[in-house]
Amino acid sequence: MTETPEAGLLAREPGERNYLTDGTTVRSWLLTTDHKRIALLYAAGITFFFFLGGAAATLIRAELVTPKGDLLSADTYNRVFTLHGVIMVWFFLVPSIPTTLGNFLLPLMIGADEVAYPKLNLFSWYLWLSGGLLTLFALLAGGVDTGWTFYTPFSTLYSNSHVLLAAAGVFVAGFSSIATGINFLATIHLLRAKGMTWMRLPLFAWSMYTTSLVMVLATPVLAMALLLVFAERAFGMPIFDPRSGGDPILFQHLFWFYSHPAVYIMVLPAMGVVSEVIACEARRRVFGYEFMVYAMLMIALIGFMVWGHHMFVSGQSPFASLVFSALSFVIAVPSAIKVFNWTGTLYRGQIRFSTPMLYALGFVGLFTLGGLTGLFLASLPVDVELTDTYFVTAHFHYIMVGGSVSAFFAGLHFWWPKITGRMYSETMGKFAAVSMFFGFNFTFFPQFILGYMGMPRRYHEYPPEFQPWQVMSSTGAVVLAFAYLWPLFYLTWSLVKGPRADDNPHDATGLEWQTSSPPPTGNFNTPPVVTEAPYGYHPQGFAPHSAAPTEQAQTP
Amino acid sequence: MMEQASTLAPQVDRIFWMLTGISVAIMLLVGTLVLLFSFRYRRGTSVPRGPVPEKLSGEIEIGWTAATLFVFVFLFWFAAALDTEQFKIPKHAMEIHVVAKQWMWKLEHPNGAREINALHVPVGVPVRLVMTSQDVIHSFFVPAFRIKQDVLPGRYVYAWFQASKIGTYHLFCTEYCGTDHSRMIGGIIVQSAADYARWSSAQPQGDNLADQGAKLFVQMGCSGCHGGSAVVRAPNLAGVYGRPVPMTGGGFVTADEGYLRDSILMPQKQVVAGYAPIMPSYEGTASEDDVVKLVAYLKSGKVK
Numbered sequence: 071m072t073e074t075p076e077a078g079l080l081a082r083e084p085g086e087r088n089y090l091t092d093g094t095t096v097r098s099w100l101l102t103t104d105h106k107r108i109a110l111l112y113a114a115g116i117t118f119f120f121f122l123g124g125a126a127a128t129l130i131r132a133e134l135v136t137p138k139g140d141l142l143s144a145d146t147y148n149r150v151f152t153l154h155g156v157i158m159v160w161f162f163l164v165p166s167i168p169t170t171l172g173n174f175l176l177p178l179m180i181g182a183d184e185v186a187y188p189k190l191n192l193f194s195w196y197l198w199l200s201g202g203l204l205t206l207f208a209l210l211a212g213g214v215d216t217g218w219t220f221y222t223p224f225s226t227l228y229s230n231s232h233v234l235l236a237a238a239g240v241f242v243a244g245f246s247s248i249a250t251g252i253n254f255l256a257t258i259h260l261l262r263a264k265g266m267t268w269m270r271l272p273l274f275a276w277s278m279y280t281t282s283l284v285m286v287l288a289t290p291v292l293a294m295a296l297l298l299v300f301a302e303r304a305f306g307m308p309i310f311d312p313r314s315g316g317d318p319i320l321f322q323h324l325f326w327f328y329s330h331p332a333v334y335i336m337v338l339p340a341m342g343v344v345s346e347v348i349a350c351e352a353r354r355r356v357f358g359y360e361f362m363v364y365a366m367l368m369i370a371l372i373g374f375m376v377w378g379h380h381m382f383v384s385g386q387s388p389f390a391s392l393v394f395s396a397l398s399f400v401i402a403v404p405s406a407i408k409v410f411n412w413t414g415t416l417y418r419g420q421i422r423f424s425t426p427m428l429y430a431l432g433f434v435g436l437f438t439l440g441g442l443t444g445l446f447l448a449s450l451p452v453d454v455e456l457t458d459t460y461f462v463t464a465h466f467h468y469i470m471v472g473g474s475v476s477a478f479f480a481g482l483h484f485w486w487p488k489i490t491g492r493m494y495s496e497t498m499g500k501f502a503a504v505s506m507f508f509g510f511n512f513t514f515f516p517q518f519i520l521g522y523m524g525m526p527r528r529y530h531e532y533p534p535e536f537q538p539w540q541v542m543s544s545t546g547a548v549v550l551a552f553a554y555l556w557p558l559f560y561l562t563w564s565l566v567k568g569p570r571a572d573d574n575p576h577d578a579t580g581l582e583w584q585t586s587s588p589p590p591t592g593n594f595n596t597p598p599v600v601t602e603a604p605y606g607y608h609p610q611g612f613a614p615h616s617a618a619p620t621e622q623a624q625t626p
Numbered sequence: 627m628m629e630q631a632s633t634l635a636p637q638v639d640r641i642f643w644m645l646t647g648i649s650v651a652i653m654l655l656v657g658t659l660v661l662l663f664s665f666r667y668r669r670g671t672s673v674p675r676g677p678v679p680e681k682l683s684g685e686i687e688i689g690w691t692a693a694t695l696f697v698f699v700f701l702f703w704f705a706a707a708l709d710t711e712q713f714k715i716p717k718h719a720m721e722i723h724v725v726a727k728q729w730m731w732k733l734e735h736p737n738g739a740r741e742i743n744a745l746h747v748p749v750g751v752p753v754r755l756v757m758t759s760q761d762v763i764h765s766f767f768v769p770a771f772r773i774k775q776d777v778l779p780g781r782y783v784y785a786w787f788q789a790s791k792i793g794t795y796h797l798f799c800t801e802y803c804g805t806d807h808s809r810m811i812g813g814i815i816v817q818s819a820a821d822y823a824r825w826s827s828a829q830p831q832g833d834n835l836a837d838q839g840a841k842l843f844v845q846m847g848c849s850g851c852h853g854g855s856a857v858v859r860a861p862n863l864a865g866v867y868g869r870p871v872p873m874t875g876g877g878f879v880t881a882d883e884g885y886l887r888d889s890i891l892m893p894q895k896q897v898v899a900g901y902a903p904i905m906p907s908y909e910g911t912a913s914e915d916d917v918v919k920l921v922a923y924l925k926s927g928k929v930k
Contacts, residue, residue: 139808144805144806144807144808144809145805148802148804148805148807215805216802217802221762221763221802223762223763223779224762224763224802224803224804227762228761228762228804229804312778312779312780312781313779313780315892315895317780318763318779318780319778352667353669358683358687361687361691383765383774383775383776384776385776385778385781385783388709388710388713391709392706392709392710395702395705395706396702396706399698399699399701399702400695400699402694403691403695403698406694407687407690407691407694409656410656410687410690411687413656413660413663416659416660416663416664416667417663417667418667418676418678419663420667420668420669420670421663421664421667421668421669422668422669423664431660431664434656434660435656435657435660438652438653438656439649439653442648442649442652443649445645445648445649445698445701446642446645446649448705449641449645449701449702449705449706450705450709451634451637451638451641451705451708451709451712451772452638452641452642452645452705454638454772454773455638455769455772457774458767458774458800458801459769459800522628522642523628523769524628524769524770524796524798526767526799527800527802528802528807528808529807529808530808531808531809532808533796533811611677611678612676612677613676613677613678614675
């Protein structure tokens with residue numbers, strides 16, 4: 071018997087050709103038009119920015135342990151929290167799931183061999199990277215201190231920091247969003263496999279569709295708002311300056327018209343991931359598939375009509391505030407429906423508590439709590455008390471971090487075998503998931519209390535009665551930081567030493583699992599044909615009677 | 627429990643705690659179900675799972691969608707009702723002028739007393755705040771009163787409260803405004819009527835705001851066009867405050883503080899019917915403090 075050589079780092083079998091082994095030069099990566107490789111390029115980028123934004127968060131939490139501003143000067147602190155917001159929103163959260171999991175999985179899930187515009191896809195990565203480099207340059211040049219919200223007239227007329235560089239970085243990155251959105255919309259409309267009708271699309275594909283609608287329609291408004299900031303700051307054109315008859319609140323309208331839909335860009339993909347993971351790990355069809363689709367469409371649509379709820383105390387018309395408050399309550403309904411449906415999916419399932427499932431269930435809890443606190447902020451007189459306090463900070467971190475980041479980790483772990491062809495250690499994964507849940511709650515729940523007590527946002531010194539809760543929050547942040555760093559370790563380990571993955575280690579439905587792990591460059595050896603509804607984990611009308619074949623833990 | 631020091635505070639807190647109760651109930655419902663299902667239906671249990679009828683799930687869905695919508699609409703209405711009540715500022719409220727600047731609060735009482743980062747008020751008296759900023763957007767926040775209002779440059783904004791408890795309460799700037807945003811804090815000192823009267827009369831006796839405004843009215847040349855019987859070039863300003871003013875091009879505008887301020891700093895914005903737009907702007911000549919005094923004078927009924 072001849073000696074079979076060891077399989078290479080990137081291949082499952084010696085001599086296997088998959089998207090990782092097809093071309094190993096740097097050029098083959100930097101000039102790739104393979105959506106799967108582009109997904110990994112984005113993944114490398116967002117990982118860097120996540121830890122950069124996390125470093126800023128570490129500085130913030132360290133400073134806030136004591137009431138005095140003793141770690142950082144006021145100006146430095148202001149630049150640090152601005153950096154944290156700008157990086158985390160535009161260079162981590164907005165791209166995260168769509169450009170990594172979306173890019174990788176969308177064509178696979180719909181049975182296509184590529185996205186509609188592969189070269190545009192590569193260009194979008196370069197756009198995003200350029201935006202990131204501009205922002206890094208702004209940081210290295212001394213930073214920006216306007217807050218991620220760039221409110222005028224502070225940003226246009228009073229700030230002595232690198233506003234325009236940072237705004238330029240965000241402006242350029244916005245076009246990456248738009249390009250990705252256009253690509254996904256075209257891909258879903260035009261490239262679905264035979265038999266893949268709209269109502270047979272996996273919910274993750276629907277989430278990519280709705281997210282793309284929002285990205286394409288909302289991001290241009292941000293671009294315009296930033297251009298106007300540029301015009302006033304660089305060229306002195308009077309737009310927001312009241313001394314010239316301008317209106318500073320105009321900026322807020324333009325900014326929030328994008329930034330509210332932006333939060334749905336950040337949460338809709340997470341909802342898609344969670345639906346996929348819960349269905350597979352509970353072995354149940356998603357409860358109420360149609361309602362889940364309509365809910366996502368409603369969220370995307372109504373999301374454009376509620377921006378004024380960020381401006382209840384801004385001086386906007388009280389009548390407008392009433393309308394925005396009412397619509398904000400209405401938009402809570404589809405989100406609530408989704409939570410009920412995820413719960414319903416567990417009913418009569420065969421539930422396995424794998425790492426992705428733990429993250430997904432964590433999402434359900436944390437998103438529900440975060441969403442409920444949104445009701446407080448939608449209630450006008452309560453919002454007057456709570457807006458611009460730590461209550462808001464806690465609210466959006468619950469949804470974006472407790473929610474979207476948990477879901478991102480759920481998806482990362484769930485599809486890790488498909489993307490890398492390797493398995494990771496389940497024990498370590500579960501430990502990270504549980505640490506994250508507890509660390510997260512310890513970090514951010516005290517901030518609801520701080521907000522209720524009246525502690526304003528963006529303060530680096532504060533009256534001493536707030537200190538106990540700040541200390542609790544910072545302590546939780548230590549655990550949370552560990553929970554984020556730990557996967558870096560065991561996932562890297564899995565890349566080098568992890569056992570090889572089968573084509574379908576979770577025994578999941580979905581076309582991405584019908585091809586090899588990792589997939590070949592062309593995705594499918596023969597184009598798939600779809601003949602039934604998604605999530606065929608059990609016959610229609612009957613719960614899964616027995617456990618699925620893969621009931622063992624993935625690895626020791 | 628957060629301190630309740632205004633008449634508004636208990637009403638806001640009622641809604642807050644109601645929302646907390648509903649949130650706890652929903653979290654318990656979802657949490658219990660998730661934990662229950664996770665335990666009962668974990669892989670390998672022999673609990674009977676049986677068929678899942680399609681029709682039932684459709685009805686359940688419509689049912690809980692409608693119920694959720696109904697509860698949320700009710701919550702909106704309940705909260706909004708309090709807010710619309712708050713719109714009505716009580717007549718005869720004590721007026722305090724607030725000018726925010728990087729990084730301090732300047733507060734002026736009608737009798738001319740000036741405070742920095744502090745405000746003495748008597749308990750049980752409605753107080754109306756007329757506020758503007760000299761530079762960027764700030765926000766006037768008194769947690770114990772449950773009031774907050776962004777303070778804008780170029781405009782007057784209004785808020786009101788009635789303090790119900792004697793004590794000192796935090797005043798925070800809560801719209802990020804630059805370097806010393808965290809230090810733009812102060813205290814609202816609520817006193818008994820007697821203590822307030824004592825404090826007020828102990829203030830260095832400057833002229834009250836309206837009298838200072840009368841002096842400025844002459845010094846800055848306003849009386850040259852608006853004074854006395856000379857009404858050819860400019861409208862007479864006696865009793866103008868609060869009255870509807872006819873505008874060029876039709877329509878009426880009520881002469882509130884904002885209108886008076888705009889007329890001084892941006893006179894071309896709204897021109898009175900029958901007059902040529904020849905008033906020069908005092909932008910850059912009259913500071914926000916000057917405008918506060920001029921407006922106080924125009925409101926005082928001392929204008930001839």
